[in-house]
Amino acid sequence: MKTKPLLTSAFALATLSLVTGTSYGQGSQPTLAKIESTNLIAVGHRETSVPFSYVDTNNNVVGFSQDLCNKVIDAVKLKTKHPDLRVRFIPVTSQNRIPLVQNGTIDLECGVTTNLTSRQNQVAFSDTFFVATTRLLTRKDSGIKDFPDLVGKTVVTNQGTTSERILRKMNEEKKMNMNIISAKDYGEGRATLETGRAVAYMMDDVLLAGTRSLTAKPSDWALVGTPQSSEAYGFMMRKDDSEFKKLVDDAMSQVMRSPEIKTLYDKWFTKPVPPKNINFEFPMSGTMQKLFAEPNDKAFE
Structure with missing residues (x-):
C-alpha cells in the first residue's frame, strides 16, 4: 500500500469544516458510515x-x-466494500491530535499516542501496540546520568505529552529549578538538543x-536515566463508536497474534531504518511478547 500523504494541512481541513458546517464529531455519523459514503478515510x-x-x-x-x-x-476496505478506498494522510502534533479526532477531521490517528485514563474521556483507544518508558537523551560527555543531575539545567520535552506533565511535576515537587522547553515535535526537540539550548x-x-x-x-548521544513511567501506545478514534473500534481492534489483534508481528517488529527495531539506515538495536521485550499474545486496550494510568 502506498502511503504518500495528501498535502493538506490539518488546520486547513479543520477550518473548512467550520466554514462548510461539515463535521463528523462525537455523537454524529458513525465512522464506517462516513467512510463508506465518502469513499475516504482520514488518517492522522x-x-x-x-x-x-x-x-x-x-x-x-x-x-x-x-x-x-x-x-x-485493509480491513476497512473489506468492511465497506471499497477496494479503491482513498486515504487522506493528515500530519498531527501532540497539541492538535485529540481535537482533530474529536471534531471528525481525522477518523483514525496512527501515531505514538499514550493511552491514559484521562484521555479516554475525550477519545477511544485501540489495543496497545507498543510499551515504552520515559527517559533522557543527552550527550555522552554532558555529565547527565539521571534525573537528579538536571537540577538548574535546561531540559526539552514535547508539549502536550506525558513526559511534559511528569517533568513539570518533578520540577515543582523537588524544587529542581529546571528550565523546561516544550517543543512542538521531535524535529524541534532534536534541534533544541543538538544546538545546545538544552542539556x-x-x-x-x-x-x-x-x-x-x-x-x-x-554515537555522540546516550539514553540515560531511571524510567519515570511506562507508556502504552494505541491508535485514537472517536468515542462511542463500538463498531469501528471493534474493526480496528480485530485487525490489529489478528496481526499481533500472528508470526507476522515479529517480522514487522524486526523491520523497524532490529534492522537498519531509513533515512539514515541506523539499527535501533531495540529487541522485543518479554512485556511486548506478552502484549502481542494477549492484546488489550488497558491504560497504565
Whole structure:
C-alpha cells in the first residue's frame, strides 16, 4: 500500500469544516458510515516520530505504526466494500491530535499516542501496540546520568505529552529549578538538543532512540536515566463508536497474534531504518511478547 500523504494541512481541513458546517464529531455519523459514503478515510500521522510514524524522503508515511495502520485500512476496505478506498494522510502534533479526532477531521490517528485514563474521556483507544518508558537523551560527555543531575539545567520535552506533565511535576515537587522547553515535535526537540539550548531531552525511550538516529553524529548521544513511567501506545478514534473500534481492534489483534508481528517488529527495531539506515538495536521485550499474545486496550494510568 502506498502511503504518500495528501498535502493538506490539518488546520486547513479543520477550518473548512467550520466554514462548510461539515463535521463528523462525537455523537454524529458513525465512522464506517462516513467512510463508506465518502469513499475516504482520514488518517492522522506524525512527521518525525521515527521509527513509528514519519515522512520519508519520497514523501511517504512510513513506520511501525503505519504498517499496523495499513492492516486496519485493509480491513476497512473489506468492511465497506471499497477496494479503491482513498486515504487522506493528515500530519498531527501532540497539541492538535485529540481535537482533530474529536471534531471528525481525522477518523483514525496512527501515531505514538499514550493511552491514559484521562484521555479516554475525550477519545477511544485501540489495543496497545507498543510499551515504552520515559527517559533522557543527552550527550555522552554532558555529565547527565539521571534525573537528579538536571537540577538548574535546561531540559526539552514535547508539549502536550506525558513526559511534559511528569517533568513539570518533578520540577515543582523537588524544587529542581529546571528550565523546561516544550517543543512542538521531535524535529524541534532534536534541534533544541543538538544546538545546545538544552542539556537533555525527556521523552519515550524508543522515540529518543529514533531522535538519536537523526542527529548529525548518533554515537555522540546516550539514553540515560531511571524510567519515570511506562507508556502504552494505541491508535485514537472517536468515542462511542463500538463498531469501528471493534474493526480496528480485530485487525490489529489478528496481526499481533500472528508470526507476522515479529517480522514487522524486526523491520523497524532490529534492522537498519531509513533515512539514515541506523539499527535501533531495540529487541522485543518479554512485556511486548506478552502484549502481542494477549492484546488489550488497558491504560497504565
